[in-house]
Amino acid sequence: MPTTVVWFHNDLRVHDNDALSAACARGAVVGLYVWAPDELGDRSPGAAYRWWLHHALAGLHSALRECRVPLVFRRAERAKLAVEQVVAATGADAVFWNKRYDPAVKRRDEQLAGALRQRGIWVEEYPGFLLHEPSNFTTTDGRPYRVFTPFWRRFSGVVPPAPRPRPRAETEPSHVPGGDELASWGLLPKIPWDSAFYSNWDPTEEGAAQLLGEFVRARLGAYSKERDVLGGEGTSRLSPYLAHGQLSPRQVWHRVQEADQQPAVKQAFLRQLIWREFAYHVLSEQPSLHEISLRPEFESFPWKELPQDTLRRWQRGQTGIPVIDAAMRQLWSTGWMHNRARMIVASWLTKNLQGDWRLGERWFWDTLVDADPANNPFGWQWVAGCGADAAPYWRVFQPVRQSVKFDPDGRYVRQWVPELAALPAEYLHCPWTAPKSVLDRAGVVLGKTYPLPMVDPDESRNSALAAFQVWRSGQAGF
Ligand SMILES: Cc1cc2nc3c(=O)[nH]c(=O)nc-3n(C[C@H](O)[C@H](O)[C@H](O)COP(=O)(O)OP(=O)(O)OC[C@H]3O[C@@H](n4cnc5c(N)ncnc54)[C@H](O)[C@@H]3O)c2cc1C
Numbered sequence: 001m002p003t004t005v006v007w008f009h010n011d012l013r014v015h016d017n018d019a020l021s022a023a024c025a026r027g028a029v030v031g032l033y034v035w036a037p038d039e040l041g042d043r044s045p046g047a048a049y050r051w052w053l054h055h056a057l058a059g060l061h062s063a064l065r066e067c068r069v070p071l072v073f074r075r076a077e078r079a080k081l082a083v084e085q086v087v088a089a090t091g092a093d094a095v096f097w098n099k100r101y102d103p104a105v106k107r108r109d110e111q112l113a114g115a116l117r118q119r120g121i122w123v124e125e126y127p128g129f130l131l132h133e134p135s136n137f138t139t140t141d142g143r144p145y146r147v148f149t150p151f152w153r154r155f156s157g158v159v160p161p162a163p164r165p166r167p168r169a170e171t172e173p174s175h176v177p178g179g180d181e182l183a184s185w186g187l188l189p190k191i192p193w194d195s196a197f198y199s200n201w202d203p204t205e206e207g208a209a210q211l212l213g214e215f216v217r218a219r220l221g222a223y224s225k226e227r228d229v230l231g232g233e234g235t236s237r238l239s240p241y242l243a244h245g246q247l248s249p250r251q252v253w254h255r256v257q258e259a260d261q262q263p264a265v266k267q268a269f270l271r272q273l274i275w276r277e278f279a280y281h282v283l284s285e286q287p288s289l290h291e292i293s294l295r296p297e298f299e300s301f302p303w304k305e306l307p308q309d310t311l312r313r314w315q316r317g318q319t320g321i322p323v324i325d326a327a328m329r330q331l332w333s334t335g336w337m338h339n340r341a342r343m344i345v346a347s348w349l350t351k352n353l354q355g356d357w358r359l360g361e362r363w364f365w366d367t368l369v370d371a372d373p374a375n376n377p378f379g380w381q382w383v384a385g386c387g388a389d390a391a392p393y394w395r396v397f398q399p400v401r402q403s404v405k406f407d408p409d410g411r412y413v414r415q416w417v418p419e420l421a422a423l424p425a426e427y428l429h430c431p432w433t434a435p436k437s438v439l440d441r442a443g444v445v446l447g448k449t450y451p452l453p454m455v456d457p458d459e460s461r462n463s464a465l466a467a468f469q470v471w472r473s474g475q476a477g478f
Contacts, residue, residue: 001028005086011097038077043290054188091174103373144281151277323341346379352455398461
């Protein structure tokens, strides 16, 4: 019976895995995961993503046993070499993988596929990371969509293929080549900063299935009402599982469609899932999404050189604006941040501080467990005003108003900025406006126990808008 190598990347699941199912159906299968961070240059995964990856791979290793598929770990400078070595050692006549869209790996995959085919190896790439291939969804003039609403209208009516069950290989491979111990890759931190990660996440495929089931059963019904509430459990928190491929969007789509809920309730959630799809469509047209503004005129925008200390205060949640500090600390502590909070902190960096969106994208890339090559630069460009269907530059999120509206009882701020917890809700969102007696009672000394705002939200908004106007007046055709 023939042997197939299945090369895993961001499809770390056994259910609804097209490459794995196809390989299992034809004979013996050897799974392979190659860790080649150097090859990815400055887009190699950040520390939070690596933490998740370690556990996802450990989970995949044991889940694959049920499929009769051994998983080999290989560290390499170049993935190509490792794949070729494992193909030779197993005597495999085929290599299957699920298609990846990250530009950092796409070119590599294309070259490797060419080299393997030249040697008579059957190479097949399968869909599954997205609901539909970007090339199948274009505007009437054959271009990728740049505006979300028509994309959503077109997309929402097309039913993706049903998810596949977990497969079992026809037979065991006759030879399994040696590999590395996962622990030897050092994906887990040496300094234990990750304790809150463990209490927040079960980073396995089982954890993904459980969370999806629980979300659809208990929280989908209230999603559209609760999704913007910062301190609650209103959203699914499925993003890291989707980023690492422990869940396929097809599984999510069908599970939601099967729920006993009104169509409008399901649509509200699926619409968000389609934003992910939209970001990938945009990435397929602009592979340098993390480097270049989609609106080219923004490449001459005079972003300010932020002093190291300014950037650091934003990164560490010491801006003096409670909702921003809560969000940045949530990110640091758990590797995840609520979507509305992502918009608020991105607006603060790119508008109130006039910092380049690429600085924020980079920080998120390093600290998010769901760091995603499409969603992350797409989200940053969207907030900064230079992206696809983006919020205009002059839309500046007023953080205090956002905090009052989306964290009215202050639960979010109290959780992540405990030094302000004793303040009454009235002043919690803007402690600098509180009378001294209120601050004293709450044990808050501004500038000592909690910082004063690094810049005034309204003044900095006005100066950002003024800078924008000056720049815009110099732009032809704006
Ligand atoms: C500045 C910024 C950076 C971002 N960086 C990332 C990132 O690196 N990785 C990432 O997965 N998402 C990113 N997002 C999008 C969004 O914030 C997260 O997907 C969402 O917060 C994840 O939480 P959830 O799974 O509970 O979302 P839910 O509300 O439950 O949504 C379900 C799924 O839909 C998708 N989704 C939801 N909102 C968006 C959106 N605005 N854009 C694209 N897809 C969306 C996600 O896959 C999400 O898991 C970013 C947004 C912004 C504004």
